[in-house]
Amino acid sequence: MRNATIRQLQIFSVAATHLSFARAAEKLHLTHAAISLQIKQLEEVFGAALFDRIGKRVFLTEAGQILLDHARQILQSLKEADESLMALKGLKGGRVAIAVTSTAEYFAPGLLAEFRRAQADVRVRLLVNNREEVNRLLISNEVDLAIMGRPPVGLEAQAVSFAPHPLVIIAAADHPLAGRARISSDELADETMIVREAGSGTRSAMEEFFLQRAIKPRIDMEMGSNEAIKQAVVAGLGISFISQHTLGLELSVGRLVVLKVEGTPVMRRWFLVRHKSKRLTPALGVFWDFVLASAPEYLKRFA
Known part of the structure; x- marks a missing residue:
């Protein structure tokens, strides 16, 4: 060779x-x-x-x-060497490749905009995909880090939790349960559920929620997009278990409501993840520290 x-x-x-x-x-x-x-x-x-x-x-x-x-390892090493030499010479800039799960796409662009205002010389590449593909991108070293709801299993990764991630049950504004101040989880057994695809972090959290309560949900539709799920719920096709961080617009204009179900919101965490062998270049280090310091406050806007 x-x-x-x-x-x-x-x-x-x-x-x-x-x-x-x-x-x-x-x-x-x-x-x-x-x-x-x-x-x-x-x-x-x-x-x-x-x-x-x-x-x-x-x-x-x-x-x-x-x-x-x-x-891939050789090319990544060359990229890191280039950025380290730039830093040694006192040059600004660098590149960061970030993968986020589809649920995080609702806040990631805004967070990146704030980062770019502080670090205009750092070039950022953002990839949005499902959990399985984000895992693959991390494993194959095609991205520097990922923002996701659960660290990948079986990957030698450094994963740091940086913010709460509430998951809620939503319905159309005119749904019979919408005005209720208290809803037991048992009352959801007869409701039609519109859910994310198997393997997604949201789907896993939903399954765990109902399993703990010995409830078998009536799953009528399965969709790979949060947007499609929200539109289906607005249309009155059912209710859904979804990240609250995806709901800002629909809640503000009254098209959707969060049902006050006992045991919700289900609290998970957002994680910043990188492969353990991934060395922090100057650009990557700056972005890593920015997310840990700024994301918790930024995400409060979506609460």
Whole structure:
């Protein structure tokens, strides 16, 4: 591998991540032929096929997966070295790649805006996805850190709780339970529930809430989007268990209400997570400290 170039590793990493030479060409502003040539040369250097080509699709071979893991580490190390040298020279700036779960997308952009006002020279890349994909991005070292409701299981991670995360049960403003000052959890057994997909942090918290009370909820709809769930509840299709941090607009205009159910809000925590092997570059360190110091107060706006 001593004869492999950094550029070849960059091209290979993009092609392997997207499993598409065409997509790699588009992202790197190269021709499809140039991507194919660089991959072929890298396979010659490596002495093994890195992709299986079946029809128009490509798949990573075992050798390709091994190389991808190491290529990502090499490229990340180079990025960190570059930022450390910039800091040594007294240069400002740096880059931070952040992944947030879809529930955190309601407050993350505003939090980043406050950070950028204080650190205008730091470039920030924000990725919003479901919990499973955020876990993958952390494990594969494609992002520097994540904001999520539960630290990933099985990942050697440093996870720091930084703010409370209330989960509530919502209904349309004209729902029969909407005006009640006290609602027992048993009364929810006959209500139609609209819920997040299996595996999401919100869904897991909901299942735990009902399991503790020996209630089997009537799940009528399953959706992968908080926005879709809120619109379905507004339309009167059912009630839902959801993060209070997603509800600012709908509550303020009276389209949704939080039901006063015994045992709610269910309190969880927001976590800032990074891989244990992830070294704090100057830019990453500044952002890490900013979230821990500023996010608790910022999130009070969503209470």
